[in-house]
Amino acid sequence: MATNDAGLAIRVRGLTKRFGALVAVNDVDLDVPRRNVYGFLGPNGSGKSTTIRMLCGLLTPSAGEIDVLGLRIPEQAEQLRTRIGYMTQKFSLFEDLTVRENLEFLAAVQDIPRARARKRIDELVEQYHFHDRQKQLAGTMSGGQKQRLALAGAVIHEPELLFLDEPTSAVDPESRRDFWEKLFELADAGTTLLVSTHYMDEAERCHRIAILDRGVLVADGTPDTLTGELAGRTLVVDAAQPRKAKAVLLGIAGVVSVAQIGNVLRVLLADNGDAAARVDAALRAAGIEAGVSASQANLEDVFVSATRAQPAREEAA
Amino acid sequence: MKLRRLMAVMVKELRQMRRDRITLAMIVGIPVMQLLLFGYAINTNLRDLSAGFADQARTSASRALVMDIVATGVVSPALEVATPQELVDAMRRGEISIGVVIPPDYERRRAEGREAVQILVDGSDNAVQSAAAQLAQMPLDGISSGPLATRAISVTGFYNPQRRSAVNIVPGLIGVILTMTMVLFTAVAIVRERERGNMELLIATPVSSAELMIGKVLPYVAIGLVQTTVVLALGMWLFDVPLGGSLLHAYLAACLLIVANLALGLLISTGAQSQFQAMQMTFFIFLPSILLSGFMFPFAGMPKVVQWIAEALPLTHFLRLIRGVMLRGAGLSELWPDVLALLGFTSVMMTAAILRFRKRLD
Numbered sequence: 234m235a236t237n238d239a240g241l242a243i244r245v246r247g248l249t250k251r252f253g254a255l256v257a258v259n260d261v262d263l264d265v266p267r268r269n270v271y272g273f274l275g276p277n278g279s280g281k282s283t284t285i286r287m288l289c290g291l292l293t294p295s296a297g298e299i300d301v302l303g304l305r306i307p308e309q310a311e312q313l314r315t316r317i318g319y320m321t322q323k324f325s326l327f328e329d330l331t332v333r334e335n336l337e338f339l340a341a342v343q344d345i346p347r348a349r350a351r352k353r354i355d356e357l358v359e360q361y362h363f364h365d366r367q368k369q370l371a372g373t374m375s376g377g378q379k380q381r382l383a384l385a386g387a388v389i390h391e392p393e394l395l396f397l398d399e400p401t402s403a404v405d406p407e408s409r410r411d412f413w414e415k416l417f418e419l420a421d422a423g424t425t426l427l428v429s430t431h432y433m434d435e436a437e438r439c440h441r442i443a444i445l446d447r448g449v450l451v452a453d454g455t456p457d458t459l460t461g462e463l464a465g466r467t468l469v470v471d472a473a474q475p476r477k478a479k480a481v482l483l484g485i486a487g488v489v490s491v492a493q494i495g496n497v498l499r500v501l502l503a504d505n506g507d508a509a510a511r512v513d514a515a516l517r518a519a520g521i522e523a524g525v526s527a528s529q530a531n532l533e534d535v536f537v538s539a540t541r542a543q544p545a546r547e548e549a550a
Numbered sequence: 551m552k553l554r555r556l557m558a559v560m561v562k563e564l565r566q567m568r569r570d571r572i573t574l575a576m577i578v579g580i581p582v583m584q585l586l587l588f589g590y591a592i593n594t595n596l597r598d599l600s601a602g603f604a605d606q607a608r609t610s611a612s613r614a615l616v617m618d619i620v621a622t623g624v625v626s627p628a629l630e631v632a633t634p635q636e637l638v639d640a641m642r643r644g645e646i647s648i649g650v651v652i653p654p655d656y657e658r659r660r661a662e663g664r665e666a667v668q669i670l671v672d673g674s675d676n677a678v679q680s681a682a683a684q685l686a687q688m689p690l691d692g693i694s695s696g697p698l699a700t701r702a703i704s705v706t707g708f709y710n711p712q713r714r715s716a717v718n719i720v721p722g723l724i725g726v727i728l729t730m731t732m733v734l735f736t737a738v739a740i741v742r743e744r745e746r747g748n749m750e751l752l753i754a755t756p757v758s759s760a761e762l763m764i765g766k767v768l769p770y771v772a773i774g775l776v777q778t779t780v781v782l783a784l785g786m787w788l789f790d791v792p793l794g795g796s797l798l799h800a801y802l803a804a805c806l807l808i809v810a811n812l813a814l815g816l817l818i819s820t821g822a823q824s825q826f827q828a829m830q831m832t833f834f835i836f837l838p839s840i841l842l843s844g845f846m847f848p849f850a851g852m853p854k855v856v857q858w859i860a861e862a863l864p865l866t867h868f869l870r871l872i873r874g875v876m877l878r879g880a881g882l883s884e885l886w887p888d889v890l891a892l893l894g895f896t897s898v899m900m901t902a903a904i905l906r907f908r909k910r911l912d
Contacts (some may be wrong), residue, residue: 289754291911310909315758325751329569332561341558342755370569386751 241300242267242394242425243288245345248297250283250448259448264439265427267506270420272439273429274536281429282322282446285396288427289319301331302394315343318387322398324379326386328372330473332363335371335386343390355387360414377408384415395419397428401435411437418525434534442532444539445540456532459517463530463538468512470498470522481519485512551764557756559765563739567769573735580778581727588723589789599678602629602637602646607656613666619650624685637670647672648682649668699704720785721800721872722845724778725865728807729839730832731820736815737828740907745825752910763904767812774808775801793878802882803871806892810864813899820906839865866893 250258256281265271273281286292286303299306304313306339309547320511332394334358340350358364361381366374371382373483380400381539382473387395397416401409420426420440428439436442436456443453475493482491482500487508490500509525516523567573601619605612620627628646631637634706636651649670653659659666668876671682671805743749752762787792793800815833822828840846842856845863852860867888882889 286907286911289755291750291909293910293912307910314754317754320753321747321749321750323747323750325747325749327562327748328564328746329566334562334565338562339755341561341755342555342752344552344554345758347554421591477627 234292234385241267242302243302244296245288248287248299250287250292251295252288253351253515259292261445261448261450263270263443263450263453265425267425268420268423269440270353270416270426270428270438273427273445274431274433274442274532276430276448277399277542279445281445283448284445285319285398285427285429289396290316312394315390315424318390318392318433319401320383320397321430322393322402326371326379326382326383330546331370332374332382333358333459335368336389339386339389346392347478350433351414353389357389358450361385361536366420376403377405377412378413378460380404381415382409384412387420388419392424397426399429399431401430401432403502410434414543433531433536435538436536437532444536446540452535459535460530460532463501463534465527466502466508466538467528467530467534468502468509469526469528470500470512470516470523471496471526472498472521473477474521476519478516478519478523480520481515481521482512487511489541492533492537499528499534499539551758551760553686554713554764555761559757559762560768563766563769567773570703574733577776578780580731581777582784584722585723585781585784585788586591586728588719589785593862594887598626599624599647599865600628600645600650601625601650602631602640603650603652604634604637604653605650606632607652609657610651611660612659613657613658614636615652616650619685622685624732625650632683634668634670639766641670647678648685719845720781720789720791721876722843723780723785723870724804725807725843725868726840726845727777727781728804728868729811729865730836731777731812732808733815733818733835734829734832735773736767736812737818737822737832740816740819740827741822741825743829746823750911753911759904759907759909763907765901767809767816767900770812771805771808774812775800775804778804778808791876793876795875799875799882803875803889806889806896807864807868810892810896810899813896813903815866816900816903817906820903835863839863842866844869861891862895864892869897 234468241264243263245261245263248258248261249256250261260286261280263284269510273283273284277530282450283292287294288299288306290307290313293307300315301313304310306313327338328396330338333354333375338432340354341545345353359385363382363385366378371379374382380403384397387397390478401412409432416426416428417438428435430436439456441453441455442459444451470478470482475496475498478493479493479498482488483510487503487506489503500512502512507525513525562585583840592786600752603616607614616627619625626646629640630638634649634651635649637646638644651668651670653666653668656666662732669682672678740749743752782791782800786793815832817836818828818831822831838859842852842860843849843863844860845865849857849860849866870888871882871885872890874885875882
């Protein structure tokens with residue numbers, strides 16, 4: 234197997250990882266196009282990190298085929314090392330080295346010639362706003378600064394492919410926005426990015442996303458395609474007594490989930506048949522004053538519908 | 551293996567070490583502390599050892615001798631008995647460390663230049679033997695001034711016929727200190743990176759197992775040599791330890807032990823799950839090293855099986871090398887079997903460590 238179609242950075246078939254009795258990743262197929270920001274969406278423990286580690290060649294799959302940048306993984310993992318960058322979920326640079334020392338170490342380990350390494354580090358220090366912190370110990374920096382440093386370290390050798398495992402989980406919203414700006418700059422420059430996250434707003438920014446749930450790939454595609462598939466299945470119910478209305482709604486056949494968002498209820502339906510009419514009728518029958526209107530589906534709806542094949546269940550919004 | 555990557559790992563280790571105050575303190579603190587502890591604990595200038603006297607002569611000369619011996623301050627009289635047998639019994643009970651027997655024909659023996667006084671020594675305590683040896687050198691002025699005076703007192707060691715001296719300890723101490731610190735430093739080296747989460751970053755880079763292992767070990771060789779220097783300098787200055795052979799050979803021997811211990815530490819580090827576990831394993835190696843290598847107890851006196859175990863410990867071979875070089879003035883080429891043993895130990899441990907360390911998380 235080889236990615237002879239030059240458009241793919243990663244091609245995975247039947248990827249499975251078992252830890253004893255636990256199946257952490259179950260028969261996953263993936264196609265990640267080049268120059269894309271590809272999102273991995275899923276709750277904690279859904280197998281995102283395990284999948285990324287297998288793609289980097291850090292974990293040996295129990296079954297399946299992996300092709301990354303035309304290399305068979307894990308067999309050719311060593312050849313892959315200079316071509317990928319990997320930003321771990323937990324900060325993994327050296328806390329007792331300074332910003333510059335960390336970058337110097339990574340540059341040397343990536344075998345970048347001294348003169349070029351110096352230039353590249355100066356460049357990164359500038360781009361990632363570390364000019365006045367070069368001599369600061371990495372361990373004394375804030376969460377957002379650490380993430381920036383980790384990203385700078387991961388791209389020091391200008392990799393073709395960058396893996397980011399929940400890069401913004403310990404970062405404030407403003408830093409997150411800046412961080413994503415950096416990711417798009419990298420994508421524009423031709424880098425392929427695979428980012429795992431459990432934030433919906435981050436997933437929405439991706440060119441394509443894959444949704445993992447308990448090790449199973451439950452949906453993948455562009456955010457637009459995925460939300461488009463839910464056309465007609467999302468309603469907004471504006472009721473005076475939202476909690477009472479919610480109880481009624483959950484009793485209706487065909488209602489997958491009801492989430493309270495402020496004063497309105499967001500309802501996800503199992504199909505786009507006549508459910509809307511039934512919702513209206515059921516609320517009337519229960520004597521609840523409510524306005525029912527159709528709504529544009531968002532990724533949260535996609536996530537809920539993909540991860541809940543089961544009947545409607547209470548959701549803590 | 552790329553030199554640039556190897557250097558990167560070394561520089562990183564040195565930079566991290568420089569910021570680790572406790573490790574820095576240990577580098578010099580452990581040798582100084584141990585040298586002082588061991589050095590003064592084995593001080594041969596012992597005083598006030600409890601002594602028993604069996605003066606069978608009971609002449610003015612013999613009484614003068616007893617007073618002279620007591621006047622040295624090395625012994626303090628604890629017991630006066632009639633027969634040597636009573637001294638032996640008292641020694642077995644632990645009441646006295648030294649017994650002085652003055653035979654009935656003391657003055658005649660003195661006149662004839664024969665051995666005139668016997669000193670019984672509790673050899674179960676090394677230091678007491680040394681003290682007794684000093685006593686034997688005591689010139690018996692005022693009693694006689696014959697040319698044979700030095701042979702006037704004979705020393706008989708009990709329980710431990712092998713005499714050991716202070717100078718034996720200091721060269722060995724270099725080995726003990728290097729065994730303790732070198733194994734410990736590298737034993738935690740890999741586990742620490744794993745515990746802090748750095749390992750996942752490292753194995754995702756092109757750095758190879760060998761580059762990582764060797765790069766981590768080399769800075770500690772320099773540290774080991776610093777420690778060797780501290781012990782040698784203090785040993786010569788404070789305890790007058792002689793250097794019979796070449797200083798270069800003493801350092802070469804130290805180098806051999808250093809790399810052997812570092813390689814062993816790395817192997818421990820690849821197997822340990824936590825820094826605490828690594829430390830436990832280090833002590834698992836350290837105790838037999840101290841007890842079986844010949845540092846504390848004579849190697850020749852050990853059972854065969856124990857000797858085989860001791861042969862597998864780097865410290866055993868180092869002790870033979872360093873005692874040979876420092877005390878007997880031998881060269882390393884004369885001691886080649888132990889040189890080979892240390893080199894062999896190092897290559898086996900290092901290879902095992904590199905092979906055991908896999909660039910995978912599973």
